[in-house]
Amino acid sequence: MSAETKAERTRRRILDASAREFALHGYGGASLRRIAEAADLKVGSLAFHFPTKDDLVAATLRDGVEAATAALRHAVDAVSEDADPVERLRAAARGHLDALHASDDRAAAVVRMVETLPPSLRADHVAHERGFARVWLDVLQRGRREGVVRDDVDLRVLRDLVVGALNSTSTSSPRAHPDLEAVVATVLRLLAPPRR
Amino acid sequence: MSAETKAERTRRRILDASAREFALHGYGGASLRRIAEAADLKVGSLAFHFPTKDDLVAATLRDGVEAATAALRHAVDAVSEDADPVERLRAAARGHLDALHASDDRAAAVVRMVETLPPSLRADHVAHERGFARVWLDVLQRGRREGVVRDDVDLRVLRDLVVGALNSTSTSSPRAHPDLEAVVATVLRLLAPPRR
Amino acid sequence: MSAETKAERTRRRILDASAREFALHGYGGASLRRIAEAADLKVGSLAFHFPTKDDLVAATLRDGVEAATAALRHAVDAVSEDADPVERLRAAARGHLDALHASDDRAAAVVRMVETLPPSLRADHVAHERGFARVWLDVLQRGRREGVVRDDVDLRVLRDLVVGALNSTSTSSPRAHPDLEAVVATVLRLLAPPRR
Amino acid sequence: MSAETKAERTRRRILDASAREFALHGYGGASLRRIAEAADLKVGSLAFHFPTKDDLVAATLRDGVEAATAALRHAVDAVSEDADPVERLRAAARGHLDALHASDDRAAAVVRMVETLPPSLRADHVAHERGFARVWLDVLQRGRREGVVRDDVDLRVLRDLVVGALNSTSTSSPRAHPDLEAVVATVLRLLAPPRR
DNA sequence: TATGAATGAGGATTCATTCAT
DNA sequence: AATGAATGAATCCTCATTCAT
Secondary structure (H helix, E strand, O other): OOOOOHHHHHHHHHHHHHHHHHHHHHHHHOOHHHHHHHOOOOHHHHHHHOOOHHHHHHHHHHHHHHHHHHHHHHHHHOOOOOOOHHHHHHHHHHHHHHHHOOOOOHHHHHHHHHOOOOHHHHHHHHHHHHHHHHHHHHHHHHHHHOOOOOOOOOHHHHHHHHHHHHHOOOOOOOOOOOOHHHHHHHHHHHHOOOOO | OOOOOHHHHHHHHHHHHHHHHHHHHHHHHOOHHHHHHHOOOOHHHHHHHOOOHHHHHHHHHHHHHHHHHHHHHHHHHOOOOOOOHHHHHHHHHHHHHHHHOOOOOHHHHHHHHHHHOOHHHHHHHHHHHHHHHHHHHHHHHHHHHOOOOOOOOOHHHHHHHHHHHHHOOOOOOOOOOOOHHHHHHHHHHHHOOOOO | OOOOOHHHHHHHHHHHHHHHHHHHHHHHHOOHHHHHHHOOOOHHHHHHHOOOHHHHHHHHHHHHHHHHHHHHHHHHHOOOOOOOHHHHHHHHHHHHHHHHOOOOOHHHHHHHHHOOOOHHHHHHHHHHHHHHHHHHHHHHHHHHHOOOOOOOOOHHHHHHHHHHHHHOOOOOOOOOOOOHHHHHHHHHHHHOOOOO | OOOOOHHHHHHHHHHHHHHHHHHHHHHHHOOHHHHHHHOOOOHHHHHHHOOOHHHHHHHHHHHHHHHHHHHHHHHHHOOOOOOOHHHHHHHHHHHHHHHHHOOOOHHHHHHHHHHHOOHHHHHHHHHHHHHHHHHHHHHHHHHHHOOOOOOOOOHHHHHHHHHHHHHOOOOOOOOOOOOHHHHHHHHHHHHOOOOO
16 A cells, blocks of 8 residues: 555656656657666556657656756755855756756756757747746846846846756766866856955 | 769758758657658668768768858957957857857757767767867967956866857757847856956 | 346447447457447456457447347338338338438448458358348248239349348448438339339 | 569559458458568568558559449440340449459459548548449430330439449358349349330 | 669557456 | 556558669
8 A cells, every 4th residue: 555556656667767768869769669668668558657659758858847946946945045145056056967967867858858859849848947947047136136146147148058058068978977066166157256 | 164073962962951850850860761852862862972870970960060160260260360359259159159050050960969879979979079169268268368268267167168058049949049149248248257 | 226237237338339439440440449438438347348359349240230120120010911011111121221320320330340350250240140131031022922022033132132232321421321211212113113 | 674663563462462451351450561461572661652551542442443443334335336225234233243253352442441431531532433433323324215224213322222232242251152143133123124 | 873662670559458456 | 347557469650771773
């Protein structure tokens, strides 16, 4: 009498395998057969949980955005109200990177898929992704109110560039492990140049 | 009187079609049949010019990196030696973006493919891409020597972030046309904050 | 106070859905999943009532033949003993057509399936169908005894042609609704040409 | 340097196998795999000649209607102008039956498929079939002009019933070989009752 | 140079069936 | 009496590739 039903456990196994596969091969290159194998199921059984490939993709995207948004929000919220405002920016960058480089590949799958999605899926996805972007914008706006974020740029443009820059560190190559600490440090300098 | 052979012209048509297809669907999602159709050929005829899919991919990557590198270098070189050093940075950013958003999709194809390449292709590609990265690094180093690029960050990390941020503006969505001027302006602020 | 058990009611719902599905798609094109859906059940639950697809087919055929035979017999029996013998023929034709075009598709399912049945099912079916053919033969024989059916043809051949002609009016196309009155009138002329 | 191209010969082999398969199993029950096997091809190779199943179905229908129409017309035309008009009717019935029971199954495939076609295919098909029906109507009209076809019925209704009756003799059961001569004789009696 | 024709493997999906619950 | 979950085979289709012409 587990709190989680059997279907829920299987669904999670599928979503995990799915994230890995899509992170590695992108939307068009991913194979349901491989996903099923990794989830210890036969291909035909996938259909019981996700009737079509696009249903699975949609769920994987939702799952990934959710994971990333939660991680980002959680990292930001962990910073105490009276901490140095710069620390909040640092936490955001680090939270973002942590999600992106997490071993479950949930956020990475989103980054890897998003640009080759068919329009039908894309439409739904961008709506969800807005939540993630919103958190970043909030962080930047608060940073500016608190005087640490530079005030000579459009915050939305800035946000898109920061998100793009951070996302670009997610690589599927095993050789290339960017130094995330250096990335955080550099991003911080760009967002909040030390006052003089 | 053209010095171009028929084969060379066909090759170009194929590479153009290929860039578009890979930019749209990524490495795994692209179809040789569609590429052949767009190039006004039958699938079987592709083999004459590119024996396998991966041969075509390799050529498309080389072509794309070449186009982007040439565009970047050209934009930088067009800035006169005695111009405001900031203008050289601006030219680089603009050149990069122009290549990325060019209608021929050659540079976009690279960005769209690179993270899902199989290791065999990836190895070759990163070597070529180093040339592009080198140009950016040169530009940043010169900018720093001339006192406009901030000196509190690692230039290689900075370069990777800038390239990542700029690349992230390339979207295959027809709806989303980022305001490239605003992007350039913002990047410039980050690279070379106005002196006080 | 219904004497009908729950299982019997479900069985009927399944047979109704089954008739519609087989009438629309034939033996090979019908889907148990769709039948289950139409009967408001899950596929797995079908097995409780009909262990295999062919069991369901056999039951649907039996049901259809039964319905058609009953309708035919009933129509004929409704003609009073001292009526014009031609009226008995007319009643048969009309009864046959009514069954075939009934909204429950029970008889239509038989017509649509019969020619593509696998031999195993076919064998059983033709035995049942003989009952239906028998009624028609009786009607024709009585008609002949009573002097209205032409006596220059083999009645069995005649019966098969009449049944075939009537069955051919059953179409799954929503556009084509043959004028059943005209059909009856014409068939009557052929069977029992007016005496001169 | 055969007058028939290789593709044309393959196409014919496919259409022959297709007719047999569809005659046996109907539209929904037919399998491309079996058709390919019977045509001595791999499934994938079918696509070269007929991109989709419905393309093959459409071609098979066209082929079948063409064969039947040609057979019917040919049989009718073979009757000399000054022959007994009844002979023309007899030739039509026999021609129709011959096409239907021909060993190539081309006409039988049409009869077996037509009622379970999806609307898209059906629309195109009925247009073609009109040609066949037209020939029968011509024959009947001429027969009436020449005083042998009964004049107390609507010829279109009569034609549909005759065609339906004849078509119903086409059975896929190996046991049931209707006596075609008896069928012809009976149909003739119905269409053209002997004058007194 | 390019096409025509075919292959074999793999793509996603649908199928009827099974069985524990 | 019915559902939930899974299976394995089969569905049609698309893939990159090959090779004779």
